[in-house]
């Protein structure tokens with residue numbers, strides 16, 4: 001998208017960013033329907049299976065049991081949508097992300113609790129919002145599953161004065177659990193916008209499992225590759 005197109009898109013809230021049709025959000029229902037569908041597969045080795053289950057051989061390397069994925073990060077509309085959300089079109093953009101995710105959530109257990117994966121805090125301060133939190137709220141409104149803020153991101157404030165070795169530890173364990181009494185016995189579904197290596201989700205899942213979560217799944221809008 002050129003700069004001019006981008007600026008126009010900011011001031012034309014009622015046109016689909018992909019086909020220009022009139023719509024209430026950023027992607028019209030037709031363009032939501034034609035987003036590339038990720039086949040049911042293990043999110044780690046990408047072996048296609050009948051569900052969205054982590055396969056047995058990957059299961060020993062990850063605490064995450066299932067990952068619901070809306071689409072591919074390579075999809076042009078998905079990338080454009082994420083870009084617009086990050087640069088200010090949060091509300092309408094998050095609604096479109098949820099439109100894409102909803103059809104993939106069949107089978108999500110009723111007892112699931114949605115836990116947004118917090119974005120690094122300096123980026124949230126710059127933007128004024130955390131898109132994972134907004135996305136979790138939108139999915140919550142549509143599915144009736146509650147949102148719980150069980151994770152805090154260890155940001156720069158926590159590293160002030162820390163030595164190099166400590167800082168590395170902080171980056172490795174980039175989350176700490178919150179409300180640990182409520183985490184115990186909970187079926188957690190993490191919510192994040194993009195899945196690349198899976199390292200962030202897996203770190204978050206390990207923290208929650210260690211705090212007593214019985215199962216950790218995840219919902220992501222777009223997966224790279």
Ligand SMILES: [Zn+2]
Pocket residue numbers: 016017018019020021027028029030031032
């Ligand atoms: Zn469209």
Ligand SMILES: [Zn+2]
Pocket residue numbers: 042043044045046047054055056057058059
């Ligand atoms: Zn696998």
